[in-house]
Amino acid sequence: MKRAALWLVSEVGLGNTFTKEQLRAAFPGVSQIDRRMRDLRDFGWRIHTNREDAELDPHEQRFVKQGDPVWEPGRATRKAGVGPLGATRRREVLARDGYMCRSCGITPGEAYDDSPELAQLDIARREVVKPGGAKATELVTECKRCRVGGRSLVADLDEVLRAATALDPADRRVLAGWLEADRREFSQLEQVWSAYRSLPEESRAQLRSELSAS
Template sequence: MNYISNGFSIGGTVSESDQDWRNEALGTRVRVALWLRDEIGEGGVFSKQRLRAAIQGAEQVDRRMRDLRPAGWDIRTYRDKPSLQPDELCLEKIGQPVWEKEHKAAGLRQISARTRRSVYERDGHMCRRCGVAAAEEYPDDPGSRARLTLGHVSPHKSGSAANAEDLITECARCNETVRHLTGAQMNREQVWDRVKELPLRHKKDLLAWMTGDVRPLSPAEKAWALYRQLPAVVRDEVKSDLRKLLES
């Protein structure tokens, strides 16, 4: 069983089962890569629903697919390929063969639990891009709640370190959008028009945020972010206690 993928010869280096995306013993990222290689192929179009249906029971399949991009896998969405439908993706190019031992960690940044916790605490458990808190409902998408993840301040290179200063807290929606910034996003003039409409006090606040590259949280916002980390039952207790406090 021999394959040639993106210039990498992979015949004879691993067993047949190690190159079968159905093998549940393989990591999810490897299974996704093999599924894309064998079932889709370069230039092929697929949907996330089809991917999830193929690799059932694996955690964070969508995220593991995105993790292939830093390893040279070019996976386009409708945002940067107008011919695609909103639920479609296109495998433009197969990248490094992550099923090979020497390429398994290609494009991955290893983030320690300590660093992850430090960044979340530094950012108040809120998305640095849109301000939504963990598990908070999106104002423009009722019923959809935010899941926080870590994003990179700048696009990273394969194998580089993942320090707290390189990372920011993002919700999954912003994290996905930032990866695919295209001309469909608001342009400079549109953003500037919004800025000019702000009252003077808000203009000054915005400039301070831009200068520091961070939006400082008020004490109430910090308390809200911490409150959102609590289990639902405990949140109800805290809400009840606060209501009693204000009514006393």
Template sequence: MVIADIPSWRNERLATMVRCALWLVAEVGVGEVFTKTQLREAFPETSQIDRRMRDLRDRGWRIATNRDDATLSPSEHRFVEMGAEVWKPGQSRVKQAAAVSAPQRREILDRDDHLCRVCGITAGEPYEGGIETAQLDLARREVVKPGGVVVELVTECRRCRIGGRGRQTDVTGVLGHVGQMSRMERELFTQWVAADRRDFSLLERLWGQYRSLPAESRETVRQALERA
């Protein structure tokens, strides 16, 4: 993606967040990987450059970490998608979402059985293969319905909420897939719907653990499977 006539990211008269956005566009490029070291070397005079980069996420920029993309190392980021053109007047402001009241928050958490609607984890439960525990919060999700797109509040854990920014769900699409299921698939899916949760099998949990391994360790697993 090439954007013409953008300011130089080296212009120190611009706000640091704006310069960071311009650096991502000009020096990294959408879809490419960069390291924390490269970012800090580009802005050696700014001690909070990591925070300025994170501020871009509130303006629609998608910057993945190894929590979002298992192929990344802890020191790497991927520039996934550009958001608002923050170097233009008025584009750097965050659009404030309507505040959620305490009663509304409790109602949504109760409705969702205090479970993350993406992975099914509960508050305080440790994630598979680690000591980090889940924290539940509310997230706004765009839902495509026959009458148009609506925004709904759902319960999600912090890990899924960060990784799922910008996610859009399609009710019509889900119904279409249901209609294409085999009888066995429909019976299994019906059980999940009735329980309003899905328990992952050992094989699925093992796949998640495998995907979180670094490249060298994944190769070791592949070799072990070939020998078996």
């Protein structure tokens, strides 16, 4: 993993792409070099595939961000909380999260409302600020779209708790119902608003114009 990190910095360069073939050629005889490189993500390194960057071909990856200098003594100690994500752990997280994206609610193979693209689910590592200020890294199921958009997101549990307890009793009962069902039904008005927000500005302007004239 340390050698892979140095190779990224010295040979690939930040922002540049490389192929799996180039990676394996740089480390002949090293088994599972792909996995060794993926382990860098636990130390703040960002290496995108075509799941995060649609411009990449399936065999390409992009070096997006340099994380901790793991080649320095004492810097390659895995952070507490989330270790390597194996197949068993992945299945556990998917089952726990109801086999749906926890950000938008889409399920695997379901088409998005604004395109024929079919959703793919993956497991994201999310930094969470706990009450009292302590931080932890937790796993959450997200679709490809939401995972890309939430790369730098930090969840603040303390902030959410304060906002929830500040609700008036009626709203807290509504919220409790949503939490119990683990879902929320959106009204037709809210669905139209969501669809409007996803439109390009030219189309949003046309919609505003037509509604104001009616």
